[in-house]
Amino acid sequence: MTRIHMAGAGGLLLDAADGPFSDTTQRRIWATSRALNPRPDVLQTIPGVNNLLVTFDAVQTDPSVMEELLRTVWTQASAEEVPSREIVVPVVYGGEFGEDLALVARFANLTEEETIDAHMASRYSVAAIGAMAGFVYLTGLDPRLAIPRRDSPRLRVEEGAVVIGGGHAGMMPCTSPSGWHILGRTDLCLFDAFRPEPGLLRLGDTVRFVRAS
Amino acid sequence: MIEILTGSSLNTIQDFGRPHAMAMGVAQGGAMDRLALSHGNLLLDNPVDAAGIEIVFFPFRVRFHAETSFAATGAACPATLDDLKLPRDWAITARPGQTLTLRAPEQGARAYLTLRGGLDMPPVLGARSTDLKGGFGGLEGRALQKGDRLSCLAASTLRLPAAGYGLTRPCPLPPADGTRIRVLPAAEHDVFTPESLQTFHSAAWTLTPSANRMGYRLEGQNVLKLSRPLSLFSHGILPGTVQVPPAGQPIIQMMDANTCGGYPKIATVIAPDLRLLSQTVVGTPVHFETITRDDAVQIIRREAAELSRLATEIATLRTQLVF
Known part of the structure; x- marks a missing residue:
C-alpha cells in the first residue's frame, strides 16, 4: 500500500515499501523520478530505497496539487529496466580499517572470514544515492548481515569506510557521522565535485566487492 | 578586497546553497539564517542570494583594503567600524584600512557579513556555499582563516549616507527564555x-x-x-x-x-x-x-510577500536618502 507523507510544506515522501525490498518497486520509483524531473513546478526528486522524496516551492505550488500529481505519475509508472554498468570495489577488510567486523560476525553467527566472504559474494545494485555526496545505498546484501544501524550514530566515520546498515551496503565518500557498521576500507574516489560527473556510481549500477591486493 | 583577521573552524562563506544537487547526495547547504543573509543583501542592492560570510565564532574581525559597502545582519552583536558603533542590521561604507569587529551576540547565534556585489568565489555545483563535509565551495571548501583575502563580484561601493543606514525592524531573534x-x-x-x-x-x-x-x-x-x-x-x-x-x-x-x-x-x-x-x-x-499544512503554506507565503515588500521599500528609500 503506497503512502504519501508530508515532508514539511514543500516536500512529499512517497513510501511504496511493502515488506522486503522490491526491485520492481525500485524501478517504478526511478521511472516516477524521471517523469517528474523535467517539470518546472518540481524542484527535485530524491529516490530512496522503495520511496521517493519530491520537493517544490510551496509559495508557488499548492501541496495538495503536487500530491495529486505525484499519485497520478506513480500509478502510471512502469518498472522499465535502466542501463547498468558493473563497478568493482577493492576493499581492505577488518583490522584497524574494519572495527565492526567482529561485532557483525557475532550478529550473523559467522566467523570473521565467513562474514567477509558473505559481503564479497553478493552482486549489489545502486538503489539510491544520498545521505552525503556520492553515497550509494546498495541492495543485495546477504540477509544474514542485515544488522540494524547503531542506536546512536558515530560522530566520525572515515572516507573510504566500507559499511553496512539497515539491510544495505555502502561506502563512505567523505568523512562524516554515520550510524552504519564498518567492515573495511576502499581507496576508490566515490565523489569529486570538480569531475564532469561528480559521483562514481549511477542509479542502477551493479557493484561487486573484492579483496584489495 | 577584505582580509580576515580572526580564524575559526566555523565561519564560512554561504549563499542559498545547492537545492538542485541533493539528488547527487550533496547537502542543500546555504545560510542557516537565510532571512538575515537576504536582509544584508537587500541593504546593499545585491541579489538576495549573493554570497556572504556566516559568522558563529566571535569576536570576528575583518579589515577593508579598499573602499567597500557592507552590511552586518542576523544575531545582535555589538559591532564597531574602528571606533564607530553600528546599530543592528546596518549597512555602511568602509574606507580602506578600517576594521570591522563583531563581538559575541547579546541575542541570537549567527551574524552575516554581506558585501556590495557579493563575494567572488567560483560556483561549485551551482553555488558558492562552503560544504565543509564535502570539502568544496566557498574558499577551498574550508572555514575562513586569519589572513584569508576575499574580493567582491561588482563595484565595491554603493552611494550611502556617511553614517550608513539600516532596518527599523530587524529580523526577529528567539528570546533567551525559549x-x-x-x-x-x-x-x-x-x-x-x-x-x-x-x-x-x-x-x-x-x-x-x-x-x-x-x-x-x-x-x-x-x-x-x-x-x-x-x-x-x-x-x-x-x-x-x-x-x-x-x-x-x-x-x-x-x-x-x-x-x-x-x-x-x-x-x-x-x-x-x-x-x-x-x-x-x-x-x-x-x-x-x-x-496544519494550510497554516504552514500561509506562513511561508506571507514571509515571501514580506521579503519582496521589504525589497521594494529599501529600493525606494535608497532613492530618497539624504547625503
Missing part, C-alpha cells in the same frame, strides 16, 4: 506512542552543545518511543526534519544535513522557524507546536 518552533507531522508521527506525542508537544527540550550546520540535538527528561518497532528503508530527508533515533532524543536536521536517512521522523520544522532555531543558543529551551 524558542517556539512550528512543525508539521512527518511520516512516522502516528507510530509514536500517545504519551510520546504528548511529551513531544508539551516538554521543554533543551538545545545541546551538539548543534552545528548538520544537525541540532535536543535533550528532554522523557524519551520518545515508538508504539511498535520500525525498520525503515533509507529515504530522502530535508533540512527541518525532526528525526528520533532509538535513544529517543530528537535531532533536527539543519542545512548541511545528510540528504537521506533511516531514523523515524516525528515532524518537520517549517522553513521560517528553522532560521529561528539556527539563532537559538545552546542550553535554551525549545518548544514544538504542530500546525
Whole structure:
C-alpha cells in the first residue's frame, strides 16, 4: 500500500515499501523520478530505497496539487529496466580499517572470514544515492548481515569506510557521522565535485566487492 | 578586497546553497539564517542570494583594503567600524584600512557579513556555499582563516549616507527564555506512542552543545518511543526534519544535513522557524507546536510577500536618502 507523507510544506515522501525490498518497486520509483524531473513546478526528486522524496516551492505550488500529481505519475509508472554498468570495489577488510567486523560476525553467527566472504559474494545494485555526496545505498546484501544501524550514530566515520546498515551496503565518500557498521576500507574516489560527473556510481549500477591486493 | 583577521573552524562563506544537487547526495547547504543573509543583501542592492560570510565564532574581525559597502545582519552583536558603533542590521561604507569587529551576540547565534556585489568565489555545483563535509565551495571548501583575502563580484561601493543606514525592524531573534518552533507531522508521527506525542508537544527540550550546520540535538527528561518497532528503508530527508533515533532524543536536521536517512521522523520544522532555531543558543529551551499544512503554506507565503515588500521599500528609500 503506497503512502504519501508530508515532508514539511514543500516536500512529499512517497513510501511504496511493502515488506522486503522490491526491485520492481525500485524501478517504478526511478521511472516516477524521471517523469517528474523535467517539470518546472518540481524542484527535485530524491529516490530512496522503495520511496521517493519530491520537493517544490510551496509559495508557488499548492501541496495538495503536487500530491495529486505525484499519485497520478506513480500509478502510471512502469518498472522499465535502466542501463547498468558493473563497478568493482577493492576493499581492505577488518583490522584497524574494519572495527565492526567482529561485532557483525557475532550478529550473523559467522566467523570473521565467513562474514567477509558473505559481503564479497553478493552482486549489489545502486538503489539510491544520498545521505552525503556520492553515497550509494546498495541492495543485495546477504540477509544474514542485515544488522540494524547503531542506536546512536558515530560522530566520525572515515572516507573510504566500507559499511553496512539497515539491510544495505555502502561506502563512505567523505568523512562524516554515520550510524552504519564498518567492515573495511576502499581507496576508490566515490565523489569529486570538480569531475564532469561528480559521483562514481549511477542509479542502477551493479557493484561487486573484492579483496584489495 | 577584505582580509580576515580572526580564524575559526566555523565561519564560512554561504549563499542559498545547492537545492538542485541533493539528488547527487550533496547537502542543500546555504545560510542557516537565510532571512538575515537576504536582509544584508537587500541593504546593499545585491541579489538576495549573493554570497556572504556566516559568522558563529566571535569576536570576528575583518579589515577593508579598499573602499567597500557592507552590511552586518542576523544575531545582535555589538559591532564597531574602528571606533564607530553600528546599530543592528546596518549597512555602511568602509574606507580602506578600517576594521570591522563583531563581538559575541547579546541575542541570537549567527551574524552575516554581506558585501556590495557579493563575494567572488567560483560556483561549485551551482553555488558558492562552503560544504565543509564535502570539502568544496566557498574558499577551498574550508572555514575562513586569519589572513584569508576575499574580493567582491561588482563595484565595491554603493552611494550611502556617511553614517550608513539600516532596518527599523530587524529580523526577529528567539528570546533567551525559549524558542517556539512550528512543525508539521512527518511520516512516522502516528507510530509514536500517545504519551510520546504528548511529551513531544508539551516538554521543554533543551538545545545541546551538539548543534552545528548538520544537525541540532535536543535533550528532554522523557524519551520518545515508538508504539511498535520500525525498520525503515533509507529515504530522502530535508533540512527541518525532526528525526528520533532509538535513544529517543530528537535531532533536527539543519542545512548541511545528510540528504537521506533511516531514523523515524516525528515532524518537520517549517522553513521560517528553522532560521529561528539556527539563532537559538545552546542550553535554551525549545518548544514544538504542530500546525496544519494550510497554516504552514500561509506562513511561508506571507514571509515571501514580506521579503519582496521589504525589497521594494529599501529600493525606494535608497532613492530618497539624504547625503
